[in-house]
Amino acid sequence: MKKKISNQFFAHYLVVLFLVFLATVLAVLLLSFASQLASNTFAKNKYPASAIMQDDYKQIDAAPIVQNGGSVQVIDKEYRVVLSEGEDAIPQKQLTAGEFTNFLVRSKSKDTPFHHDILYNPQGEFWLIVTFPASIRIDFAFTMNNKAANGDFGKAALIFGAVIVVYLLLLAALTAIYSKITASQITVPLRKLCDGTRLLREGDYSARVELRLKNEFAELQNTFNDMAARIEREISLRKKSEEDRRRLILDISHDLKNPMSSIQGYAERLCQKSDMSEQERDGYLQIIHQNSQRANRLLTELFELSQMDSPEFSLKREKTDLCEALRQLCGELVPQLERAGFEYEFNIPEESVFVLLDSERFSRIIQNLASNTLRYNGQGTTVTVSLTVENNQAMIDFGDDGIGIPAHLTHDIFKPFVRVDDSRNSETGGSGLGLSIAKKIVEAHGGDLTLFKGSDKGCTFRITIPKI
Template structure:
């Protein structure tokens, strides 16, 4: 059942129940009025029960004890006797004034209760007055011994009032149920439409309800979920594209060395009259291409291993300053052979961190290999380390040829090379920096690159300290 119809049914049920409650409440009030009326002082000491032909013999003490009063009005409308509470302001009334009093005594809402009885024999009115502290005046009186046109008019009027009440309440119930349902159905409809868009592949779908209630919270939750789905789908697509690109790059980089190996191996096999010099040259080419293919496969295996969910670092606690100094000691001969100059700035203080030395050795080796392989003699290398509040920052900087700024954002992706013309024969495997980035990330750190062509490179590595 739709929510609109459910609201309508619920409000109709509420309307029926509230009407029944009103009827029961009215009956209870009528019953209470009947019970209470029997205990009221004004009903126990009415003028009719107190009436005597000789008004002087009337027992008025009980009336006075209950805060009431007794007045006797003679045939000339003068007050001939008065004891206790007296609401008359003068002792002599005109016929009109007394008539007004008689009419007023039957009015609803006056602060006094009057009981009036006429003695036709002695020709006087006996009036018993009690103050009213609180009173409910509501009653429908039907004299079944007498029927007139007034009866039909009153009954018709009452029926019309009841019908008008029921129609008005019913119409208001329907209108209110519609208004209430709109405040719920419209947000739900927008949420359903956006959810349908998500299901159909539109991951940019969002909900804009602009509400501050529970629907507003649902809107925030839905939009956060849609944002997460969109990001995950985008990452999945990017990952799939990267996978396809990596397969293509692997195929391309393996094709050339394998083709050379096959070609020269076939030449050595089929051409028996090769001189020793030619045969040695060919086998050297075969060996070099085998090394290149092996390096590519090895790096690819290392990258896959690091990206695996089962990969775990074997971290140990050590003084990172001492560790960097040991690494520098091993790479100085490499810089010397390449004709590089260098300087180092490593603090003497002990700074401890948790690292996997085997994997961090690979980081150093890759950075040094890239620097030496792609920069000319005379390049200056600077390695420095600084300590911050909760991390260690290692800088690896050179003033070599640099890297074009347009590929800096992709430099840590597999098979991204500074020179697009390079491949596994003319350069590295294209996986070194990707491996470096994965290792640093696994340590809870990050690596960034500042560079420009002909201005050198500066790698900045941060690692949490302990």
């Protein structure tokens, strides 16, 4: 059975309640001790009226009392002030019986700022009054007399017990309120965090927690929200990856199915028709050979693409003059461009630009870009290749003024099996893997391959490689 935090807080505060009550008892004992200690240190207790009392009031020595800030008065049986030393506690020289009685009553009041010690001398028939200003008064005493009336004792005990009960109830109520307030400062944020966690568990990855606090719970809130955002992002990427994987499998199946079906169909035809002519047989064999080459090329590029995704994939990079390497590759492209009826413009600086390059892999990039240009564009298209250096980066722009790339494909053009020809026509001969392979090779060089929209016609691919 789980225990609620609020109940645990209340149990803890009950312990605090007991400790407060215990502290109160100790405080009472300390007050009693302090009262006793004060009685031994205050001047009023060092010089009581009994210490200076004489039967003849004229022989009373009031000097020590006056020196310590006190005063001495003697009242005779006629209520006259016959002796006064120090500050007058009774300013009148003659009192009535009523006035003297009122003075005696007031002298015992806790509200008076003076302490009066009054003693009667029966032989001299006078009252000796010793007065000291009250610096601080600590009055606490617990008295019980067995001779008191039974009813009074019971009433006093009932009142005292009621005071204790009310005091304890008040402490308990304040403890309960305080424990609830304190517990809510913890339980409310925890409940919100639990609700957010439950939503995440149930698949709502957009769940967030808003506590509006500035303590440790705020840090926990930020951690939870960051975690939820990361999970949401990971789930989104996973779903996208699954969709890409399914699409990739469908594309591979489709691109392999056509040539394999063609190979199977023509092979069956060759097996079934034994009386076909030599010319017809050679035609079938040529088709079978072309489709087998197409399937083999697709499988080879798939294998190459998977190799590049492997952590073991690495380049054999050497310090190379990029300008010279690019000139050689462009020279190799010229015959292909001329056979296709393409125009070309090369703008390559004469000065050297050195980079770390895997020449064989880099040539594959240029070949793939050129192959796409030749495959999808018609005669009269102009191919341009230029090299510039900016911010320690060598930038190669490979462009054309042909049909361009549709806007809906610009963001996905480097994904596997994405082709401008949506019909996946075998006449184009493309696998849809060339740009994916090219981009991974450039990234392995520490650069990037992007589709650069430099003009309204055709398209331009920009290769960026760090210069050394």
